[in-house]
Amino acid sequence: MKIRFITALIGAVVISASLNAAPAKSEKHAAAAVQFRQAMLQLVRSNVGALGGMAKDQIPMNAATLEKNAMRIEQLSLMMDDYFSVDTRNFPVETDALPGVWEDYADFQSKIVALTTAANELKVAAQQGDESSYKAKIGAIFKSCKGCHDTYKAE
Ligand code: HEC
Numbered sequence: 652m653k654i655r656f657i658t659a660l661i662g663a664v665v666i667s668a669s670l671n672a673a674p675a676k677s678e679k680h681a682a683a684a685v686q687f688r689q690a691m692l693q694l695v696r697s698n699v700g701a702l703g704g705m706a707k708d709q710i711p712m713n714a715a716t717l718e719k720n721a722m723r724i725e726q727l728s729l730m731m732d733d734y735f736s737v738d739t740r741n742f743p744v745e746t747d748a749l750p751g752v753w754e755d756y757a758d759f760q761s762k763i764v765a766l767t768t769a770a771n772e773l774k775v776a777a778q779q780g781d782e783s784s785y786k787a788k789i790g791a792i793f794k795s796c797k798g799c800h801d802t803y804k805a806e
Pocket of ligand 1: 699
């Protein structure tokens with residue numbers, strides 16, 4: 652009985668966490684989706700600069716900054732599914748998103764999850780003061796950017 656309840660609960664969480672992609676309803680809708688996702692990614696970018704600098708010893712490691720920026724990246728990554736689930740392929744929008752995003756949306760979602768996971772792990776490490784793992788965890792975030800861009804973003 653208890654197990655069935657927990658299974659149902661996990662099922663509900665999984666369903667609510669993953670949207671299916673659907674075509675944009677109009678050119679205006681598609682343009683807005685592009686604008687939002689690019690703005691969100693610019694905010695992601697604004698939070699990785701310091702992490703890169705720390706990983707390369709250009710600026711001192713700072714646990715408070717690591718925690719704050721990792722938390723922001725985690726939160727921003729949770730918006731990616733919302734904005735990318737609007738399939739903009741049918742409209743003449745200016746985008747670097749490749750058509751593959753919506754050809755295998757489940758795979759694209761798995762790349763989002765990789766970023767969410769990497770950001771969460773850096774946040775937790777910073778909260779715990781686990782200094783020896785900082786560089787590896789920062790590296791995992793950058794790896795997840797590249798892991799998605801290589802397949803789904805035009806140069
Ligand atoms: C799940 C896939 C995915 C992940 C993960 C991802 N990106 Fe992207 N990114 C994209 C796609 C697709 C575009 C093209 C969006 C468009 O032009 O509509 C993009 C575009 C961008 C842009 C340009 C936005 C603009 O103004 O046109 C920046 C900057 C960016 N990403 C930074 C990052 C950084 C930094 C990370 C890692 C912390 C990251 N991205 C992780 C898929 C991803």
